[in-house]
Amino acid sequence: MSEFNLLDPFQFLTIPLGDWVExxxxxLVQNFREFFRAIRWPIDQVLEFSEAILQSIPPLIGIILSSLLGWQLAGKKMGVFCAITLFSLGLIGVWSESMTTLSLVLTSLFFCVVFGVPLGILSARSDRVERIVRPLLDAMQTLPAFVYLVPVVMLFGIGNVPGVLVTIIFALPPLVRLTNLGIRQVPEDKIEAARAFGCTPKQMLMKVQLPLAMPTIMAGVNQTLMLSLSMVVIASMISVGGLGQMVLRGIGRLDMGLATVGGAGLVLLAIFLDRLTQAMGERSDTSNTLHWYETGPVGFFVRGYRSMQTR
Amino acid sequence: MTDSTNILSIRNVYKVFGDQPDTAMQMLRNGESKDQIFDKTGQTVGVFDASFTVKKGEIFVIMGLSGSGKSTMVRLLNRLIEPTAGTIELNGKDITALGDADLLDVRRKEMSMVFQSFALMPHMSVMENAAFGLEISGIERHERERRALEALEQVGLGEHGSSFPHQLSGGMQQRVGLARALANDPTILLMDEAFSALDPLIRYEMQGELIRLQKEQERTIIFISHDLDEAIRIGDRIAIMEGGRIIQVGTPKEIMSNPADEYVETFFKGVDVSKFLKAGDIACKESGCTIRINGAVQPFDPANSQFGYLLDGQDKLQGIVPLNEVDASDSVDALLSRQVKQHQSIYSDDMIKDVIKKVANASYPVPVIARNGRFCGVISKDLLLQTMSHS
Structure with a gap:
């Protein structure tokens, strides 16, 4: 033991990574607490705002509005589907919890889009940025959530806001990756044509690259939503409310009924969000031929208005 | 059709692909070959010492097989690819020296491009695609849609503005590509193998369309092609490229009758001369016996021809007579009374391919007449066959 063994040098040769981190x-906790508190502020605002809206809408109105949204985005079938999933959520008695979870997920999605899309654009533009960003994303995706749950609590405390923060960390990578991929996959001839007609880099991004990458970016949004939902249960360990809390409490008390209801609520919500964002992705695909205002309920009213005018 | 002012002059333009263009340029100056440079430095010479001028209002075809550097050449003109050395002057302004803003301006106003792959934006309607260049230039919506519609009408797609590209056939998509380029009202239209992806019938139709548009507008067009028939059909002048070099520049007829080297010669072998030679180019004065009839019948030499062509003082054709029925002592009236009834004639600017039937059906060598009525010569069946069997 006391002898240095060349074949196993790590008896002596170790770096105290754990001590360093600690x-x-x-x-950080002692000196920068205020700084981390300040980060809470914008997240808190968005979260409170979205939760206030979602909780204040009566369930029936909420169901009708989201079915109309589904109809607008992907046709009548989708509208009916939205109505059924949301109605079931109400039926199993988790409407309020679902809305809390939904507001958490939407808040984290909001920040993921705000940071993820520009980061994706940057890494699509520069190989160097991509080389730096990629291992970070790998770490964010593979690091077990429990590892950063504790530091986040130390720095930000407990509650919904740090919950959103850990959700952002977990759900951000696919959006960055897919934005990057989508922009890099824009066909070279379209880029060349845009250059030949005198596009500035900004015009190239706004008029050619982003619109053509939109289906891929929407797939990223979809993935981010799904990951956010799966993170909600883990985040409930740091006292995040909503459906995740139900599941956690159910497990803690061995109340399988409660856990199952929470789980079923999560699944219904996931299906609802997944179908909706997929439909949005297909909309932004290139194969549709009608303008958005010619379809769905808006199209219904537009047609009605037009026929009234011609009469 | 073309006046002689040069709109574009390209002088000693080189393009080296790779990370050490300076080394490669130095080696080129020392007279080393492309292959030597590639072996030693890994640099590819794409375009090698290209010099030519394009005249205002002509269709200038750059022609070569794949890998000859023709697509690189056309991209050097609007600097989609930066030239390594040389100057490109557009109306006396050196494009290679322009800053970013001026270069964008040139691309927006002076040169528009049509692509082999159409390169339409799938998320935009046909109208938005046609207005794309104008939108980029910051022209307000109403104005750009008016101009885009005009361009779409020029190419016969005025009705399809609200369709999307994927709903159109290949030929129609390329019409949109053409409209997008025309909407900018560019000084020069660059067409990179614009019709190569279309099937032969549509390609032929589009070539006709381009010729028609060119008659209306007299734009300067630089057309890249690997198809000799296409080059000959639409091109006023042709530049032949091989291995990054421009080997020869000239009208199809000049290149045909005087190929610069063996490559050009083999290239033009088997080409259908009837498509670009005009009747006036081959009409022969010697083979027909001309008889002057100003006042009295002038002495003539029947030689070994069978028909005599009666010309008045202004060289205008009055009739054709079979020589075996007349002799030198006949009067003018006697000659005129024996002429072939309702004889055929050909204009000197008719394409050979369009006169084959007339020559074949006539019992005499068919006279060729200039548009001003002067007699240019005759085309006999023998002469036609000899011309056609050129290769």
């Missing part, structure tokens, strides 16, 4: 964290 002392850095302690230092």
């Amino acid at each position: 002392s850095i964290l302690n230092y």
